[in-house]
Amino acid sequence: MSSPSSYLPIVIQTGVAIGFVALALGLSHLLGPKRKTTQKDETFECGIETQGNARFPVSVKYFLTAILFVLFDVEVIFFYPYAVNFKEMGAEGFIAVVSFVALFLAGFIYVWKKGAFEWER
Amino acid sequence: MLLTILGLPPAFLLLSFITILCALYVVTNTNPVYSVLALILAFFSISAHYVLLNAQFLAVVNLIVYAGAIMVLFLFVLMLLNLNKESEPIVKMGWHIGAAVTAGLLLVTLAAALHKSSEQIMRNPAEDIGLVKNLGKVLFTDYLVPFELSGILFLAAMVGAVLLGKKQTNSKENNNYSETSSQ
Numbered sequence: 001m002s003s004p005s006s007y008l009p010i011v012i013q014t015g016v017a018i019g020f021v022a023l024a025l026g027l028s029h030l031l032g033p034k035r036k037t038t039q040k041d042e043t044f045e046c047g048i049e050t051q052g053n054a055r056f057p058v059s060v061k062y063f064l065t066a067i068l069f070v071l072f073d074v075e076v077i078f079f080y081p082y083a084v085n086f087k088e089m090g091a092e093g094f095i096a097v098v099s100f101v102a103l104f105l106a107g108f109i110y111v112w113k114k115g116a117f118e119w120e121r
Numbered sequence: 122m123l124l125t126i127l128g129l130p131p132a133f134l135l136l137s138f139i140t141i142l143c144a145l146y147v148v149t150n151t152n153p154v155y156s157v158l159a160l161i162l163a164f165f166s167i168s169a170h171y172v173l174l175n176a177q178f179l180a181v182v183n184l185i186v187y188a189g190a191i192m193v194l195f196l197f198v199l200m201l202l203n204l205n206k207e208s209e210p211i212v213k214m215g216w217h218i219g220a221a222v223t224a225g226l227l228l229v230t231l232a233a234a235l236h237k238s239s240e241q242i243m244r245n246p247a248e249d250i251g252l253v254k255n256l257g258k259v260l261f262t263d264y265l266v267p268f269e270l271s272g273i274l275f276l277a278a279m280v281g282a283v284l285l286g287k288k289q290t291n292s293k294e295n296n297n298y299s300e301t302s303s304q
Binding site: 004068115 | 172173174175178181182185186189190191193194197198200201202253254256257258260261265268269272273275276278279280282283286287288
């Protein structure tokens with residue numbers, strides 16, 4: 001876990017995974033029979049009929065959820081280098097991380113009280 | 122041979138080729154959804170660059186935050202826009218030239234600034250500073266103040282996101298945002 005060359009197994013595994021998927025999909029595409037009709041080429045072959053265009057502007061409330069997810073995602077990432085050094089850091093590191101989390105907790109409570117987690121209709 | 126003249130590792134050359142190809146596809150493609158998919162590939166290859174530089178924490182964070190979370194935001198931005206053909210604005214030629222000149226100047230500046238240092242780092246990637254353990258030690262001791270300040274920055278980002286994205290209600294029921302507040 002200390003040099004780039006130790007990532008070689010991951011590279012090999014990725015290569016095998018992509019190769020297998022490409023081979024399986026490519027072969028089935030080449031060998032399989034194809035019957036194309038307008039009904040078969042619909043987005044949902046059986047089920048709900050499609051209505052309108054997929055490209056329509058959606059509400060901004062989805063974006064709010066996504067951006068809050070990103071912020072807390074980044075917070076959790078900072079735990080990773082702390083968890084590796086947990087024992088060596090001792091109380092000092094613990095205080096540092098707790099004060100960092102306290103800021104996020106304040107933000108969490110603010111967001112919660114503002115009702116950003118509630119879905120507007 | 123060109124590879125030996127440049128004196129760069131072949132893995133780096135291959136990755137750079139993939140990265141630049143993906144980035145060019147992002148810029149030149151007219152379908153924004155395809156551009157986003159190519160951008161994900163570009164982020165993955167940049168992560169591989171970080172692994173080559175032995176910056177493993179950055180590699181993982183780049184995957185989780187950029188390829189995962191930021192791309193979701195990009196897709197949401199695309200979905201917020203109206204991307205139908207008929208509503209596409211016609212951009213004048215002067216804007217194209219201006220953008221090209223600005224980006225070119227930025228490229229020259231970056232290349233000049235990074236010329237010496239990046240070459241040195243690329244040739245000696247054996248430094249262990251990018252490993253998670255060492256990075257954590259530095260982050261929680263020497264760079265503790267910037268780290269805590271970043272927490273305040275996140276707090277500001279949360280407040281800003283709620284302020285911009287949340288529907289404003291009447292001043293009286295500030296704490297009660299439930300179903301009644303649908304103007």
